[in-house]
Amino acid sequence: MSESSLRVVWVYPDLLSTYGDRGNALVVERRARQRHLNVTRIDVRSDQAIPTSGDIYLIGGGEDRPQRLAAERLRADSGLVRASENGAIIFGVCAGFQIMGHEFINDLGEREPGLGLLDVWTQRGEGARCVGDVLADVDPRLGLPQLTGFENHQGVTHLGQGVQPFANVSVGRGNGTGDGTEGAWRDTVFGTYLHGPVLARNPAVADMLIKLALDVNALPPADTTWYDALRAERIAAATRPA
Amino acid sequence: MAGTESEPTGARDASLPARAKIAVTAGRVAAAVSRKAGRGSGSVIGGKVALKLDPDLLATLADHLDVVLVSATNGKTTTTRLIAEALRAAGPVVSNALGANMPAGITSALAGGSEARFGVIEVDEKYLATVARDTRPKAIALLNLSRDQLDRAAETRMMAEKWREGLQDTEAVVIANADDPLVTWAASSCKKVVWVAAGQAWKEDAWSCPACGGVMQRPGDDWFCQECGFRRPNPHWALQGTHVIDPQRGAWPIQLQLPGRANLANATSSAAVAAVFGVSPQVALERMRSVTAVAGRYDVVQYQGRDIRLLLAKNPAGWLETFSLIDGPPAPVILSVNALDADGTDTSWLWDVDYERLAGHPVFVMGQRKLDLAVRLEVAGLQFHVVDTLEQAVRMAPPGRIEAIANYTAFQQLRKVVAG
Numbered sequence: 087m088s089e090s091s092l093r094v095v096w097v098y099p100d101l102l103s104t105y106g107d108r109g110n111a112l113v114v115e116r117r118a119r120q121r122h123l124n125v126t127r128i129d130v131r132s133d134q135a136i137p138t139s140g141d142i143y144l145i146g147g148g149e150d151r152p153q154r155l156a157a158e159r160l161r162a163d164s165g166l167v168r169a170s171e172n173g174a175i176i177f178g179v180c181a182g183f184q185i186m187g188h189e190f191i192n193d194l195g196e197r198e199p200g201l202g203l204l205d206v207w208t209q210r211g212e213g214a215r216c217v218g219d220v221l222a223d224v225d226p227r228l229g230l231p232q233l234t235g236f237e238n239h240q241g242v243t244h245l246g247q248g249v250q251p252f253a254n255v256s257v258g259r260g261n262g263t264g265d266g267t268e269g270a271w272r273d274t275v276f277g278t279y280l281h282g283p284v285l286a287r288n289p290a291v292a293d294m295l296i297k298l299a300l301d302v303n304a305l306p307p308a309d310t311t312w313y314d315a316l317r318a319e320r321i322a323a324a325t326r327p328a
Numbered sequence: 329m330a331g332t333e334s335e336p337t338g339a340r341d342a343s344l345p346a347r348a349k350i351a352v353t354a355g356r357v358a359a360a361v362s363r364k365a366g367r368g369s370g371s372v373i374g375g376k377v378a379l380k381l382d383p384d385l386l387a388t389l390a391d392h393l394d395v396v397l398v399s400a401t402n403g404k405t406t407t408t409r410l411i412a413e414a415l416r417a418a419g420p421v422v423s424n425a426l427g428a429n430m431p432a433g434i435t436s437a438l439a440g441g442s443e444a445r446f447g448v449i450e451v452d453e454k455y456l457a458t459v460a461r462d463t464r465p466k467a468i469a470l471l472n473l474s475r476d477q478l479d480r481a482a483e484t485r486m487m488a489e490k491w492r493e494g495l496q497d498t499e500a501v502v503i504a505n506a507d508d509p510l511v512t513w514a515a516s517s518c519k520k521v522v523w524v525a526a527g528q529a530w531k532e533d534a535w536s537c538p539a540c541g542g543v544m545q546r547p548g549d550d551w552f553c554q555e556c557g558f559r560r561p562n563p564h565w566a567l568q569g570t571h572v573i574d575p576q577r578g579a580w581p582i583q584l585q586l587p588g589r590a591n592l593a594n595a596t597s598s599a600a601v602a603a604v605f606g607v608s609p610q611v612a613l614e615r616m617r618s619v620t621a622v623a624g625r626y627d628v629v630q631y632q633g634r635d636i637r638l639l640l641a642k643n644p645a646g647w648l649e650t651f652s653l654i655d656g657p658p659a660p661v662i663l664s665v666n667a668l669d670a671d672g673t674d675t676s677w678l679w680d681v682d683y684e685r686l687a688g689h690p691v692f693v694m695g696q697r698k699l700d701l702a703v704r705l706e707v708a709g710l711q712f713h714v715v716d717t718l719e720q721a722v723r724m725a726p727p728g729r730i731e732a733i734a735n736y737t738a739f740q741q742l743r744k745v746v747a748g
Contacts, residue, residue, distance in 0.1 A: 100535035100543060104475065109679030109707075116707045131535070133543040149483040155541045218673075236674050281676045286703050312706045316699040 091124040092299055095140035097166065098132045101156040102182055105238065107146025109283030110179065110292075114142060117292045120308035123300075132156060136165025141299040142175045145182030147238075147281060150193035153181040157198050160185060170203050175274045175298050179284060180239055183269065183277030184208045190241065204277050205248030206270050208241045211262050215240045219324040220258030220280055222268045225250055230294060233268070234287045234320045235280025243279075245270050252278055257324045274298050287320060289313045344388060351382035352389075352439045359436065371424075375432030378439065386431060389438040390463035393422070393447035396601055397463065397500075399456045399491075400471030401484075402646045404429070406586065406622045407471060407594040408450040413619055414602040414612035419445030427623055430455055431462075446605070453487055457494020467604045468495065469503045469597050471526065473510040474533045474645040475680070477672030484533045488514040503600045505593075506563045509551055513538035513558070524600050525549070525563035526593035529652065530645035532680065567596040572609055574599070580609040585620045588653030624743045628729070631746040632722045635729040636662075638746070640739045642671070644680040650733055657688030660725035662718070664695035664738040671736045675700045683708045692721035695738045718745050 096111045111127060118125045130136055132155065136143075143166060148156065160166055170176055176186065184190040187206035192198035200207075217238045224230040233253050242262040245251060252269030253260070260268030260279060269278035276295075278284055285292040289310055297305060344352065359374030378385050396415070398408045405427045412423040422441020424434055429450040438447055451459045453473070460468060470491065473484050491514035495502065504515035506523040510533065515521050527549075534551075535544050542555030552559035566573040570592060572580045582595045595616055602612035621627035625640045639654070641647040654661065667673045675697050683705055691712040693701040698714050705712045715721045722730065734742050 103532065103680075105674070106676030106679035109676065109704075112679065112707050116709075131543065149485070151483075151485060151541065152536060155536060236676065238674060281674065283676055283679055286679065286700075286707070312699065312702040316703050319699050 091126065092118050092142065092296065093137075093140045094118075094125060094127045095137060095143045095169075096127060096129045097136065097143055097145045097182070098156050098159070099129050099146070100131045101152035101159075102146040102148040104149055104152075105147040105180065105281040106283045107144070107179060107182075107281075110144050110146065110177070110285040113283070113285040113289065113292045114144070114295060117289060117308055118296050121296070121305050123296070132159045136160070136163050136169070138165050138169045138172065138174075140169055140174055142177065142295050143169060145176070145178040145185065147180030147182060149181075153185065153190070154192040154194070154198055156181070157185045157190075157192075157200060160201055161199065167201055167203065170275060173274060175295050176203060176276065177295055178277045179281065180237075180279050183279060184241055184243065186275065186277050187243065187270075188246075203275050204270050204272065205246035206243050206277065207246075208243045211240050211242045216259040216262055216279070218258060219320060220255055220260065220268065221321060221324045222253035222255040222258070222260060222280075224253045225271065228252075228271075228294065230288070230290050232321065233278075233280060233284070233291070234317055234324065235278070235282040235284045237279045238281060239279055241279075243270070248272055252276060282320075286313070287317060347382045348385050348388045351378040351385050354378060354381055355436060355439060369426065369428075371426070371428050371436040372430075372432045375428075375434070375436035375439075379432060379435055386435045386438065386459070386462045387464075389435065390447060393438070393441075393444060393463075394605065395447040395449060395463045395465040395467075397449050397451050397456065397460060397465045397468045398471070399451045399453050399468070401453065401474045401476050401643065402649070403471050403590055403594045404450045406591060406619075406625065407469060407598055408448055409619055409622050410594055410598040410616045411469070411601050412446075412448040413615045414598055414607055415446045415448060415605060417602075417607050417611050417615055418605055421446045421448055423448040424450055425623075431459060434459060434463075454490075456491055460495060460498055460500070465498070465500045467503060467601050468498065468500045469601050470511045470515055471505055471594070471597055472508050472528060472530075472645065473514070474530050474643060475677065476643040484510055485536075485538050488538055491515075492517050501604050503597055503604070505597065506561050507549065507551075509534040509544060509558075509560075510538055512561060516561070521561075522565065522600050522604070523561045523563045524597050525566035526596050527567055527589065529589070529648050532644070565596060565600040567593050572596045572599045572613065574603070574609050578609070580613055582613055583617050585617060586622070586626055588649060590649040590653075624739070627743075629746045632719060634722050634725070636722070636732050636746065637729060638739065638742055639731060639733045640736070641733050642736050644677055647681040647733070651682070651685045654731040654733070655729060658726060659689060659728050660692070660730045661686055661689045662692045662694065662721045662725070662730060662732040663701055664693070664718075664732065664734040664742060665698070665701050666696040666735060666738040666741070667700075668696070668737045671738070678704045683710065686710060690726055692725065694718065694721060695734065695741075718742060
């Protein structure tokens with residue numbers, strides 16, 4: 087990619103944009119523009135081909151049926167897998183995270199193959215749905231502050247040898263496996279259960295995606311006053327005894 | 329029991345079966361106790377007590393009425409009110425006008441309307457099939473379906489499927505919005521459907537075909553699925569600009585006191601419902617003109633010497649319709665958002681709303697989740713002020729009528745504050 091431009095691909099907003107997922111695209115765009123980068127956002131509908139030339143791919147959350155449709159179309163398209171092989175940054179949330187794994191349980195109760203971009207597989211939880219505020223400590227290798235977000239899912243996502251937990255929850259359920267793990271990552275591919283949207287609650291994660299795309303260690307500073315205020319409020323709310 | 333528009337006279341109570349009579353009386357007592365204790369109108373608790381004593385009470389009460397059910401994600405309270413006004417041309421109406429729209433509140437409302445000929449009932453989306461089974465309606469109006477309260481509500485397509493299954497055997501005339509693919513799919517298995525082209529600004533919940541999952545094509549006002557052929561039906565009635573077009577192509581001007589495109593759509597659906605009962609569009613629309621504020625919505629109030637218009641917007645589709653009706657810049661705009669249980673506790677939906685449309689307005693944000701709003705507006709590139717109270721916002725606002733847009737509990741709080 088050229089030094090000053092960034093191609094952000096938002097995958098399947100027609101299917102995977104149920105939980106304010108547009109916010110993740112808007113925040114990446116905004117944070118990049120604040121650094122005077124030339125940003126092109128490409129929204130790819132599920133009857134269009136996924137371009138392989140993107141720098142950052144965002145995949146959002148969705149309901150069970152659209153999730154199955156998205157997985158079917160993404161498998162048939164193969165653009166995302168090729169982009170990943172080229173080293174693109176991929177960031178998936180909730181249903182999008184599950185699709186990035188080996189398999190998940192679809193709306194028909196059947197095992198649905200994913201894309202295998204992350205070494206994870208998802209079963210359907212037996213207990214109550216995981217709903218509520220989440221706090222989590224990110225894998226220290228990523229050098230990110232505490233994560234805050236909102237989870238709303240029924241999945242139980244198991245991690246294989248090929249990935250690391252993205253974070254470990256201090257409040258909330260995360261992957262639903264009971265071991266406190268939240269999300270998964272390897273190289274430049276990330277999955278999380280957190281909504282909020284997660285990048286609006288955690289602009290440092292948006293900045294990390296931009297840094298990875300530019301292959302730089304630092305970005306010029308950009309104001310985080312309101313993000314910081316929101317983070318402080320949500321962290322306090324999540325840790326307040328009920 | 330309260331929450332109804334006509335006082336209970338007891339005339340029909342005498343004709344009720346003994347069990348229903350006891351249940352109605354017990355419900356009234358419970359409601360009165362609740363009211364005296366200062367806990368609201370008591371209509372829900374009254375209905376709950378009555379239904380416990382007589383589980384068939386709703387059916388019994390509806391038996392003597394020509395019932396109209398109104399359901400939707402947005403606009404059901406207002407449309408219920410418009411239909412009620414229109415049908416008063418043909419006879420007395422009982423209605424759950426205050427929006428208690430689940431079985432207990434509905435039972436309570438009907439128990440208060442012993443003299444009525446029509447029962448015009450707003451129904452929560454989740455209870456539509458049940459209430460339709462119990463009340464055997466003559467007409468059912470289906471206005472729209474879109475995302476709402478994601479942390480606990482069912483998926484929109486699941487809701488459409490519930491409607492479709494629950495209504496397929498209904499004898500009612502179903503008045504359905506042909507511009508909403510989810511509503512169309514829900515209604516298209518019914519025997520008698522009157523299609524209304526009422527428009528739909530929000531399209532983000534119907535990009536996949538509800539029938540087959542194919543990608544919906546939406547050229548202009550039309551929509552269709554290329555894969556299975558499911559498509560927009562030809563409407564019998566239509567909203568065209570500010571006119572209702574009837575099935576004979578007659579055009580009737582809509583002159584509401586309520587603002588906005590969404591209310592023109594609500595009036596169009598209401599005229600189609602009224603026609604089912606022999607009330608002409610001319611008479612129906614004339615009567616709808618008398619409706620001003622509905623449960624405080626659209627009310628222009630005085631506060632601290634300023635005019636404030638109170639607008640309720642509970643979900644992305646509602647915000648979109650609301651932005652289209654507010655005064656243009658430089659009208660000051662106050663936004664207030666809460667995330668209590670009644671609002672849904674997940675605020676992610678703020679990112680589905682195009683706040684960019686407020687560019688040029690002085691904007692003030694408040695409410696329990698004002699910081700979520702602040703980040704949303706910062707990313708939208710807007711100028712805004714974060715305030716703690718309505719008074720503070722009003723003091724800072726430049727001259728002109730203030731538009732105050734709030735979600736559910738934030739709206740109730742604003743009403744309380746302006747009422748002193």
